[in-house]
Amino acid sequence: MxxxxxxxxxxxxxxxxxxxxxxxxxxxxxxxxxxxxxxxxxxxxxxxxxxxxxxxxxxxxxxxxxxxxxxxxxxxxxxxxxxxxxxxxxxxxxxxxxxxxxxxxxxxxxxxxxxxxxxALWGGQDIQKMADRGTLQGLKITMTKHPDAFRLESPLKEVNETVLEPTVLYDGPVKDLCPLAPNNVNTMAAACMMAHNLGFEKVQGCIASDPNAREYHLIQIDVIGPGDASAGKAFTVSTTRKSPASYKAVTSNAxxxxxxxxxxxxxxxxxxxxxx
Structure with missing residues (x-):
């Protein structure tokens, strides 16, 4: 045994x-x-x-x-x-x-x-492989939820409480977002650990509050790999994950x-x- x-x-x-x-x-x-x-x-x-x-x-x-x-x-x-x-x-x-x-x-x-x-991180091991090779140039994770599904700290908390239409609450380095949304952006933090050549300072995170997102959480992951990104000739991958979630739930069912x-x-x- x-x-x-x-x-x-x-x-x-x-x-x-x-x-x-x-x-x-x-x-x-x-x-x-x-x-x-x-x-x-x-x-x-x-x-x-x-x-x-x-x-x-x-x-x-x-x-x-x-x-x-x-x-x-x-x-x-x-x-x-x-x-x-x-x-x-x-x-x-x-x-x-x-x-x-x-x-x-x-x-x-x-x-x-x-x-x-x-x-909710889709393709995390692929991101890690690119980071290991040093070919990962950029990574952005965008998370969209209903306003009541966020557990935020000030000043995002107050902005979120006034949302009446789809609104971007934050768009910037994940490092600065984690203390503002510690219960909501673990997926982004996991991505930063895999994207170790970029880290928390260079991986970008975006959270959007959408009153229409009552039954799901939406996560989009955009990866930039090898190639000339400035000329639009870099390797890119974009994935979108739509996960059913109970109304006001911080964590999706999945x-x-x-x-x-x-x-x-x-x-x-x-x-x-x-x-x-």
Whole structure:
């Protein structure tokens, strides 16, 4: 019988709960801890012996893979410690827009794997291959959602609250967008990690608020590869992903399944940074 992969889950919101319910009865996984800022969210769902009250004591549970689905601040506070003892799955990669956090985790991925879920990123591994070869010249991700599906910080929050027609809220470097929309642009952050020759400063992000987008999230990815871009002779790829989403939902319906699929793939790739 194959050895079970020991899993720790950090965060028990909608995605954390979904992962717990889909992992707990599998033969190839064993959940060894679940942590949440509010333990009451786990009452009657997570067995008491699996509840970790103090996240700083995570190492006592000997997890093989630690899955963060809580908040970007977790990677800042605990990410380097996590990856020093286990593979680390960063469910909130907007944390990596902070160059200090990104460096800590990249530097720490010398023994264990740093896994970045692909989420709504289509063609991420192709982007990474181009970045590895140095042929990736440009990357832009445009995300369109209903105004109520955004969870934004000031000043975008106030602008979004007044939207009555399709409106671009931000168009610029992903690095500056991540702190303004930490719950909405994880797909962009994942793209920046794959497009490592451009990084968070050169990958462009655009978010548009559209009152008509009540039943879907729309993501467009535009890639510029080798060739003379100024003369219009460069290699280009554009993809559009229209994902059904419940009204006001920050996360599309497909994201839950995508996250679970990413967890299944977050193994066996050794040290380094991996899209899963």
């Amino acid at each position: 194959a050895t079970q992969r020991r899993i720790g889950i950090v965060g028990f919101g909608k995605i954390g709960k979904y992962l717990f319910e889909n992992i707990k009865d599998r033969d190839d996984f064993e959940i060894v801890f679940v942590w949440n800022r509010s333990t009451s969210a786990m009452d009657g769902i997570v067995p008491p012996n699996l509840v970790l009250d103090d996240l700083s004591k995570f190492a006592s549970r000997n997890a093989d893979l630690i899955i963060e689905v809580a908040h970007p601040c977790i990677s800042d506070q605990y990410g380097a410690d996590f990856i020093s003892s286990a593979d680390y799955f960063v469910g909130s990669p907007t944390a990596l827009a902070d160059a200090h956090v990104e460096k800590k985790l990249r530097d720490g991925a010398i023994k264990h794997g740093l896994y970045i879920p692909s989420g 994201t839950y399944v995508s996250f679970f699929s990413s967890v299944l793939r977050a193994q066996g790739q050794g040290a380094g940074v991996h899209l899963c």
